[in-house]
Amino acid sequence: MLPGIDDGPVSFEEALEMVKVSYDNGIRHIAMTSHLNHPLDFSGEVDYDGVLCDFKKLVDEKYPDLNIYKGAEVYISRSMLSEIDKINIRTINDTKYVLVEFARDIRFSEMDMAAHELKILGYIPVIAHVEQYHDVREKYDEIRQLKDDGAVIQCNSGDFKKNSRYSRCVGELLKRNLVDIVASDCHNMDERPPDLMKTYEIVKRKYGIETAERIFIENPERIIKGEKLPILLWVNGESLSKGFSKVKIAVIAVVGICIVAISLVNGGVPAIDIEIAAGEDSVEPDVTKVDNLDTSSSYVEIIDTEIIDEDNSADSSEEVDGNNSEEALEVNSPEESVEAPVEANNPVEVEKSHEELLVESYVLYLEDLEIEYIETCEGYYSMLKAAIDLEDETVRDEKVEDILDELGRVESR
Numbered sequence: 001m002l003p004g005i006d007d008g009p010v011s012f013e014e015a016l017e018m019v020k021v022s023y024d025n026g027i028r029h030i031a032m033t034s035h036l037n038h039p040l041d042f043s044g045e046v047d048y049d050g051v052l053c054d055f056k057k058l059v060d061e062k063y064p065d066l067n068i069y070k071g072a073e074v075y076i077s078r079s080m081l082s083e084i085d086k087i088n089i090r091t092i093n094d095t096k097y098v099l100v101e102f103a104r105d106i107r108f109s110e111m112d113m114a115a116h117e118l119k120i121l122g123y124i125p126v127i128a129h130v131e132q133y134h135d136v137r138e139k140y141d142e143i144r145q146l147k148d149d150g151a152v153i154q155c156n157s158g159d160f161k162k163n164s165r166y167s168r169c170v171g172e173l174l175k176r177n178l179v180d181i182v183a184s185d186c187h188n189m190d191e192r193p194p195d196l197m198k199t200y201e202i203v204k205r206k207y208g209i210e211t212a213e214r215i216f217i218e219n220p221e222r223i224i225k226g227e228k229l230p231i232l233l234w235v236n237g238e239s240l241s242k243g244f245s246k247v248k249i250a251v252i253a254v255v256g257i258c259i260v261a262i263s264l265v266n267g268g269v270p271a272i273d274i275e276i277a278a279g280e281d282s283v284e285p286d287v288t289k290v291d292n293l294d295t296s297s298s299y300v301e302i303i304d305t306e307i308i309d310e311d312n313s314a315d316s317s318e319e320v321d322g323n324n325s326e327e328a329l330e331v332n333s334p335e336e337s338v339e340a341p342v343e344a345n346n347p348v349e350v351e352k353s354h355e356e357l358l359v360e361s362y363v364l365y366l367e368d369l370e371i372e373y374i375e376t377c378e379g380y381y382s383m384l385k386a387a388i389d390l391e392d393e394t395v396r397d398e399k400v401e402d403i404l405d406e407l408g409r410v411e412s413r
Contacts, residue, residue, distance in 0.1 A: 001186060001194070002051050005044035006035040008187050016058060018186055018194050023063050025197040029224055031071035031092050033099050033183075038075045048072075048090075069093040069224060073128055074100045076114050084117040091123065095226030097152065101128040107135050108142045115151045126152040126223070129185065131159050131169040138169060143178050152219075152229060153178055156185040157199040158192065174207050175376070180229060181219045373410065380407050 001008060001018050009015040022030060032052055035042055044051070048070075056068045072090035080087050091098045098118065102111060111127070118125045127146065130153050131137045147153055155173065159166035160182075173179050182203070186194035196216065204212035219229050352360075384403045390396035 001030065002032050002034050002048070002055055005048055005051060006038065006042040007040075008034065009189070012055065012058060014189055015055065016062070017189050019059055019063065019066070021189075022184070022186075022194045022196070023066055025195065027194075027196065028065060029067045029069065029220070031069045031099075031224065033071040033073045033092070036072035036074045036090055037077075037080070037088055039077065071099060074098055076100055076102055078103070078106075078110060081110060081113055081117070084114065085121055089123070092126075093224050093226070095223065096122060096124045097126055097223045097226070098123045099126045099128050099154070102133065104132060104134055106133050108139060111136060112142075112146065112149075115146060115149065119150055124150060124152060126154050126181070128154050128183075129156045129159070131155055131166040131173065137166070138172075140172065140176055140178065143173070144176070147178060147180070152180045152223070154181045154183055155179050157182055157196050158185060160199045160202055171206075174203065174211065177211075179215050181223065182215050376410050377407065380410070 001015055003009045003012050003015040009018060019030070032055075034045070034048060036045060038045075052068070052070055059066055059068055069092060070090065071092040074087070074089055076084065076087065089098055100114065100118070102114070111133070115125045115127070130143060136142060143153060153173070155170050156166075158164060159170050161167060164170075170179070182196070182199060184194040184196050186192055200212055200216045203215070222229055380403055384400065384407075387396060387399040387403060390399065
């Protein structure tokens with residue numbers, strides 16, 4: 001957005017127009033990530049600090065609540081990989097975060113090496129527009145590896161639009177929770193103007209407000225402040241669906257430990273078939289209270305988990321006649337059936353078994369997966385209908401084949 005530095009705006013007037021658009025979009029923090037070490041050798045790079053200082057003064061006069069930060073999009077070529085410690089690096093707002101870009105034909109191994117070297121030097125690499133690198137953009141496992149190793153994944157706002165050739169890739173990255181931040185990548189008011197609000201609304205509509213808030217507001221704020229980004233939870237290499245929360249994982253983990261303990265004591269997991277024949281007023285306790293869940297850390301810590309049944313048990317207790325077997329609790333095992341009348345003045349309390357709690361948690365997870373699967377398939381079917389109408393036979397066949405391949409992968413998962 002700084003004028004006269006690289007291939008951005010040519011004048012202060014155009015740059016201020018871009019600021020106005022951003023401000024009207026609700027933007028209050030902008031990092032000026034002009035090119036650095038670029039092979040096109042932009043002559044204005046040497047004037048960065050002076051131009052930034054002058055520009056901040058102009059912005060402060062018009063928009064006193066808008067914060068401008070220094071930064072750079074640091075280009076790393078293959079020849080620089082072995083000497084990254086010698087290249088010019090300008091971080092975002094003097095934090096450890098550095099935005100880096102590569103040649104479009106960079107290989108994953110080279111990108112991984114660059115990220116590793118930067119981390120050794122004490123930086124946190126932010127991989128710019130990962131969707132645009134030919135060898136990397138659809139290798140989602142490799143991109144996840146970059147994230148797991150501490151890199152931040154950034155996508156360009158314009159690549160979320162339907163007419164972008166990268167829209168399918170960024171969509172898949174979002175589904176897999178692989179996008180950390182979205183940047184405007186604005187260059188001017190004609191070809192690449194700033195317009196983050198439209199992309200924010202697209203993401204919020206398709207992937208939910210939590211995802212939109214995280215990658216447009218929360219994570220960028222953490223980067224500017226130099227704070228670590230939160231680590232998302234994963235199950236078997238897949239991102240958690242919105243219904244499969246940390247609390248459910250904690251419940252499943254605790255239940256699993258209990259089952260293992262039972263099996264060790266009894267010499268095997270007990271085969272239990274429990275049938276409830278009690279009346280409608282019998283009590284089935286619910287898990288109703290989970291306090292102090294630390295959602296900012298990369299692990300789950302449950303400080304206080306209680307099963308509350310005190311309020312309901314007294315009210316719903318009944319005196320049961322010793323001769324009345326209709327409201328007795330039946331426990332059927334493969335070997336015997338036991339019917340025991342309930343003592344008078346003794347409330348009937350039925351606790352769910354560990355197996356029942358485990359099954360309930362998985363059922364909820366599977367229901368969420370089913371909803372996600374249906375929505376994903378509907379999206380691909382719409383793309384398929386549009387592809388079939390293409391006039392160019394070669395392009396049509398290629399797109400149809402790609403979409404069918406994606407559908408196959410979705411069904412397999």
